[in-house]
Every structure is written in structure tokens, then in C-alpha cells.
Amino acid sequence: MSRTAPASARAATYDELLARARAGGLGPDPAALRISVAFTTRQAVRHEGRGTGYRNEVLSLRLAEAVGSCAVEPGALPDGAVDDCAGADLARLLAHPVPAVRVAALDAYLMHVTPHTPDHGARPVALPAGTSLEKSRARAEAVAGLLVLPPGSTVLVVGVVNSLLEALRSRGLGYVPCDLKGGVTEWGETVVTDALAAAGRCDALLVSGMTLGNGTFEPLREHALRSGKQLVMFAQTGSAVLPRFLGHGVSAVCAEPYPFFWLDGGPGTLHRYRADLPGGTR
Template sequence: MTSATTAAAYDDLLGRARAGHLGPDPASLRIAVAFTTRQAVRHDGRGTAYRNEVLSLRLAEAVGSCAVEPGALPDSAVEECVGADVARLLDHPLPAVRVAALDAYLMHIAPHTPEYGAEPVHLPTGTSLEKSRARARAVVELLELPTGATVLVVGVVNSLLEALRSRGLGYVPCDLKGGATEWDEAVVTDALAAAGRCDALLVSGMTLGNGTFEALRRHAQQHGKQLVMFAQTGSAVLPRLLGHGVSAVCAEPYPFFWLDGGAGTIHRYRAGCTEGGLR
């Protein structure tokens, strides 16, 4: 991404999209399909389970998504999005709708292709756990850290923790729900409070929707720390923040790896990569 196509902060990016400074007038584009995906999973061999709920919006060939806490999204949200123009949804009172609309808009004008700075990574066929581990390896490879460094992991995914262990990296697991990891490690709930004792940050895109992302981005920027995002939420949004606190993104647009056992593709971005064509 170049300076002309990136933004200094999420709100800056949202404002530029609303004003039509990044591409077509969002008032001229309408959402054809809106849907939610709800999932519960316990991988074979794992003792813990988790749930996901994701709002997705279809704009032409693009699908933008934002994960929410299960049960937090009102049923009316989907109906409100169908047929609405993107400009209206970028001003929606629900943060999840704004994120999903911005994600769909940006993916529509700049899809995940090498032309726009994306490095495709193949995910093989396999069980849910095999695919989870393959994605985790691709994410953790974006961290450039010496053995023994400590990573704040915001949005606990046990496969990511496992991949960090295999690299000889320590971690502090963090999630708003608290609890414990697969290895009975305590999960902290205040990411910013824990960030100071960590050398780098590995953060879920879900933080865009729950309002915790910007504080972490500013911390990484102010302290010169790597901030690597793994993004099903906002997969097309977060690459626009490269070089402004975000050092790398593993972008995973819908359909996500956990939806089926077939092969798939995720897309990695790094700050400083060359791109073309974006305005």
C-alpha cells in the first residue's frame, strides 16, 4: 500500500470512504445480500470449545464481514442492510454494520490480489484442526522476533498459541471473555494493560468491531512494536492501515477456513509492499 491509499487510523479511513475519496461514491452502491454465520466448534483432540457469529454483507462480487459476540447482533440488523446503499451503512449506529460495510466497499474496489499488495497463501484440504493449524502457521510467520520474545495475543485461538510455542516465543493470551487456554493458562481481559510487558502484538480483526483496535494500534505505533493482524473481520480494511501502527495482516475473507474441509486461500500483507492501481 502507498501513502495515497492507506490511512492514519480507522476513523480516518471510514471518513475517506464516506466522502468517496477512495473510490466510487458509496451512495451509488447497494448491498444485495446480508447474512449471519453462526458456528460452534470443538476440534478433535482439544478440550475447549468456542463459538463464532459473523455479520457479512455482499456488494457485487465482494463480501465484507465483522465478527460479533454471539447473540449481540439484533435480528433486525440483517434486514436493515439488505438493499441499503453503502453510504447509509457506513453511518449505521451499530459498529459491526459499519465495519462490514467498509470491508465490503474496500474489497469491491481493491480485492485481495498481488496487484494490491496481497501474497496468496494456500490452505490445504483437511480437518478443522488441520486447517486451523495451517492458518496459524501462516499468521505467525509474519512475526519477526527472536526466540524468547513475548507476544500479546488478543483474541485467543489455541492454534496460534501452539504455533508461537513451536517458534520458541512466549505469549500473554487476552480475550474479553477471560477464561483459560487449552493449556490452562489464565486469559487476561485488559489488552492495553498487558501490552506494555510484550514485545509484539498479534491481534484479531474482531477488535475493529468491539472498539479496542485503535488503542492497540496507537500503542504499537508509539512504542515501535510489531502489530500483526489476523483478520476475518475487516480483511480489506486492515491492509489500509499498514505503516500506521500495523506491520502485517493475514487477511481471510469469507468463506472462512472453518466452513468446509476443502482447499482455500488466505492473503498476507506487509508494510512497505508495492502495490498499484489504488486511489
């Protein structure tokens, strides 16, 4: 597996990482950098053969060659947020009152400073061309493959993706699906809404990067750190942010920067990161 980024590039908490970025401690002075393009991507999905669908909305900010992103609940982004970001200096956006703007700005900054390359600890994984469902399943295999668990273990899945649940079942793993929206899975399983309450009865955590934007990431990271459980992140939101927490509660990251797999039928690339696991396994 890939080597990880240098320890100096990591952070103990999200607030610490954000503060270091604002102070210029991770690279160029953010006050001297400007966002050239700000945009949102909205989609509605119902894969062929699936009985349920879902919607996504993502705020993305372009800094030079880099794009940083943060998913939000559809309709939650304030009117004018995109206009407020376009042309703004990065320092202002790192202190923006809207959490999603801060996350997207930090993601863009870190994508600019430490892109997903082997030098920064990333291992590329080719995502083949295919239908939306084929690509979803291929991504799920890449994500689930970062878990090192014996059959019969139970995984807390925060951010319900049916393809991920399929991939876990194929490995003989049980799961507790969790999402703030609640509801049921494709197979009628109840989706819990309190991730931290469910974490104690699970052996590992598989968590969406969207938790960065809604404020639920830190409690889950702290739980994993205290308990010694694996915490694997699948990250369209904060794909360049989450590798910074390897060794500080996060054990692995499957990073997927913009453009995401659901935007195009052609081939793509995921970037996997992994910290040392108990017993020295990598």
C-alpha cells in the same frame, strides 16, 4: 515478501478511513452502491482432541462480487440488523448506529475497490484441504510466520486461538493470551481481559480483526505506533480494511475474506500483507 499498497491507499486512523469512504474519497460514491445480500454465519467448534470449544457469529454483506464481514459476540447483533442491511445503500450502512454494520460495510466496499490481489499488495498463501483442526493449524502457521522475533520474546495475543498459541510455542515464543471473555486457554493458562494493560510487557502484538468491531483496535494500533512494536493482524473481520493501516502501526496482516477456513474442508487461500520492518527487513 509482497510489496505493499500505495501510500495514498492507506489511512492513519479507522475514523479517518471511514470518513474518506463515506465521502467517496476511496472509490465510487457509496450512495450509488447497494448491498444485495446480508447474512450471518454462526458456528460452534470443538476440534477433535481439544478439551474446549468456542462459538463464532459473523455478519457479512455482499456488494457485487465482494463480501465484507465483521465478527460479533454470539447474540450481540441486534434483531433486524440483517434485514436492515439487505438492499440498503452503502452510504447509509457506513453511518449505521451498529459498529459491526459499519465495519462490514467498509470491508465490503474496500473488497470491491481493492480486492486481495498482488496489484494491491497481497501475497496469496494456499491453505490446504483438511480437517477443521488441520486447517486451523495451517492458518496459524501463516499468521505466526509474519512475526519477526528472536526466541524468548513475548507476544500479546488478542483473540485467543489455541492453534496460534501452539504456533508461537513451536517458535520458542512466549505469549500473554487476551480476550474480553477471559477464562483459561486449552492448557489452563489465565486469559487476561485488558489488552492495553498487558501490551507494555510484551515485545509484539498479534491481534484479531474482531477488535475493529468492538472498538479496541485503535488503542492497540496507537501503542504499536508509539512503541515501535510489531502489530500483526489476523483478519476475518475487516480483511480488506486492515491492510490500509500498514505503516501506521500495523506491520503485517493475514487477511482471510469470506468463506472462512472453518466453513469448508477443501483448499482455500489466505492473503498476507507486510510493511517494512525495522532495519529494512521484509
